[in-house]
Amino acid sequence: MNLTKKEVMRIGKSNISKWIDENEAKFTDVAKQIWNHPEVGYCEIFASALQIKTLEEAGFRVTSGVGDVPTAFVAEYGKGNPIIGILGEFDALPGLSQQATPNYVPVVPNGPGHGCGHNLLGTAGLEAVIALKERIDAEILEGTIRYYGCPAEELLSGKTFMARAGVFNDLDCALTWHPGTTNMTVNFRTQALTAIEFYFSGRTSHAGAAPHLGRSALDAVELMNVGANYLREHVPDGTRIHYQITNGGMAPNIVPEHASVYYFLRGADRKQVNELEERLIKVAQGAAMMTETSVRWEIKSGCYDTLPNETLNELMYTQARAAGPMAFTEEEEKFAEELRQTVDPTVLAAAMQQATSADANKILDTGFYHNKKHFGITMGGSSDVGDVSWIVPMGQIMTTCVPLGVQFHTWQATASVGSSIGMKGMHYAAKIMALSAYELLLDQEGILEKAKAEFVASTNGVSYKPGVPANIKPPVSKGDKVPV
Structure with missing residues (x-):
C-alpha cells in the first residue's frame, strides 16, 4: 500500500505518542529518582550518571565532561543531517527540600530541592530523544538527534561553558521546554x-x-x-x-x-x-x-538574553493536537488547591494578574496558548538557554507542572514537581518535543530553512561570543550562589 507523505507522518506521530504513553512509568521513575536526590549546580553526579546510563542502554553514543564540566554530556543517535538538539537540565536549588505533600515538610531541613522542576526538564528531553530513536530505527530515517545534559542552569553558566566548547555549533536547531503553570510557547525574551x-x-x-x-x-x-x-x-x-x-x-x-x-x-x-x-x-x-x-x-557567569524563534514555536504549538489533551484527576485538583492555599494571598493575587495567557478559572490549566502579542517582549529573569538561542534557532514551550499562582523557587513548587501533576506535564512536554523533532527530521514543509532565515534576521549580524572569559574555568566544586 502506497501512503502519502502526510499519512506516513500522521502514523509516525501516532506511534511516537503511543510509545511515550506505554513507557511513562520508566521516565516517571527517572524523574522521581532525580527529585529524591537533589543536587545543586556542578554537583549533579547522580542525575548525570542516571541519564547517561539510560541513554547508553538505549543505544546512544555519549560524550561526557564536555566544556570541562564533569556532569555535562552530549548523547547522539543517528547519522547525517539534519542535526536536531534537545536541551535538558537536572540541577536543584539550595534550601528548597520538600516532600510531595501540600504542607511544608522538608525532607532535609535547609537541604536542596527541585523548586524549579529540573528533575522533569531533563527527563522529558531524555524521553523525547529515546522515543525519536525508535522512529529512526523503524522508518530508517536520515538525520541525527542529540540530547544535551546541561548542568548548573540555576547558576546561569552551564550552557555557557558548553557553548564556549562549541558543542552546539553544528546543530540545525534546538528544542527545549520548562515546567510552568500553563501550556504555552515561550515567545518572550529573558534578560x-x-x-x-x-x-x-x-x-x-x-x-x-x-x-x-x-x-x-x-x-x-x-x-x-x-x-x-x-x-x-x-x-x-x-x-x-x-x-x-x-x-x-x-x-x-x-x-x-x-x-x-x-x-x-x-x-x-x-x-x-x-x-x-x-x-x-x-x-x-x-x-x-x-x-x-x-x-x-x-x-x-555571562548568559545571553533568550532569542525566540516564531517558526519553531509555531511548530511546537501545532503538535498539541497530535499529543492529545492534558487531563488531571480530582485527587490532583484537590492536591493543587491545598497547595495553593499555602501561598500568601497577596502573592497569589499578583501571580494571577500576571497569568495573562492562562485560564484563571482553572487551578491546573490544560489549555495550550500561542500568544503572539508577547513575541520579543523582554521579561524578568535570565537563563543560559539564551546562549544556545544565539548560536542556532531554538524553539521553547512551557507545560503545566505546578498550580496556577504557585511561584517557582518555592517549596510549593518542589512538592508539585515531585507529584503526579509534575509528571503529567513532563510527559506532555516530551511528546511535543518528540513530535516537533520528528516533523523536522522529515521536514516536508521546509520548516528548518524558515527557522534559519528568521534566526539570521533576528541576530541582525551579531555573532555569539561567550560572556565568560576564556581564562575562567567552571566552578565544578561550587554550587552556592544562585541567580534567579
Whole structure:
C-alpha cells in the first residue's frame, strides 16, 4: 500500500505518542529518582550518571565532561543531517527540600530541592530523544538527534561553558521546554546577565588601638555599593543591579584586610549588560582609590538574553493536537488547591494578574496558548538557554507542572514537581518535543530553512561570543550562589 507523505507522518506521530504513553512509568521513575536526590549546580553526579546510563542502554553514543564540566554530556543517535538538539537540565536549588505533600515538610531541613522542576526538564528531553530513536530505527530515517545534559542552569553558566566548547555549533536547531503553570510557547525574551564578584584587599590593624594604620576592604565594598546605588538612576529602563556582600571581615575590632561583594547585572541584551559591567568596574576602582585598597574581579557567569524563534514555536504549538489533551484527576485538583492555599494571598493575587495567557478559572490549566502579542517582549529573569538561542534557532514551550499562582523557587513548587501533576506535564512536554523533532527530521514543509532565515534576521549580524572569559574555568566544586 502506497501512503502519502502526510499519512506516513500522521502514523509516525501516532506511534511516537503511543510509545511515550506505554513507557511513562520508566521516565516517571527517572524523574522521581532525580527529585529524591537533589543536587545543586556542578554537583549533579547522580542525575548525570542516571541519564547517561539510560541513554547508553538505549543505544546512544555519549560524550561526557564536555566544556570541562564533569556532569555535562552530549548523547547522539543517528547519522547525517539534519542535526536536531534537545536541551535538558537536572540541577536543584539550595534550601528548597520538600516532600510531595501540600504542607511544608522538608525532607532535609535547609537541604536542596527541585523548586524549579529540573528533575522533569531533563527527563522529558531524555524521553523525547529515546522515543525519536525508535522512529529512526523503524522508518530508517536520515538525520541525527542529540540530547544535551546541561548542568548548573540555576547558576546561569552551564550552557555557557558548553557553548564556549562549541558543542552546539553544528546543530540545525534546538528544542527545549520548562515546567510552568500553563501550556504555552515561550515567545518572550529573558534578560542577559553577568554575575561578577569583586575582591578588595586592604591592610589589617587593631580597630580600637590603631585604626589609622588600617585600610578597610569592607569600607571599599560599602562605598562601591553606594556608588552602584547611585548608578541605578542612570541606566536603561528594565536594567537590574543587585548584590550580596560575600565577605565582610572577621570581627568588629579588626580592620578587614579582605572583603568581597557579588553582583548580578541584568539588561535587555548582551551589549547593554557589557556596558553596565564596564561602568560598575569603574565604580569599584573608584571605591578602591578612596580607601587606598586594591580590587580585582572575576566573572562567574555571562548568559545571553533568550532569542525566540516564531517558526519553531509555531511548530511546537501545532503538535498539541497530535499529543492529545492534558487531563488531571480530582485527587490532583484537590492536591493543587491545598497547595495553593499555602501561598500568601497577596502573592497569589499578583501571580494571577500576571497569568495573562492562562485560564484563571482553572487551578491546573490544560489549555495550550500561542500568544503572539508577547513575541520579543523582554521579561524578568535570565537563563543560559539564551546562549544556545544565539548560536542556532531554538524553539521553547512551557507545560503545566505546578498550580496556577504557585511561584517557582518555592517549596510549593518542589512538592508539585515531585507529584503526579509534575509528571503529567513532563510527559506532555516530551511528546511535543518528540513530535516537533520528528516533523523536522522529515521536514516536508521546509520548516528548518524558515527557522534559519528568521534566526539570521533576528541576530541582525551579531555573532555569539561567550560572556565568560576564556581564562575562567567552571566552578565544578561550587554550587552556592544562585541567580534567579
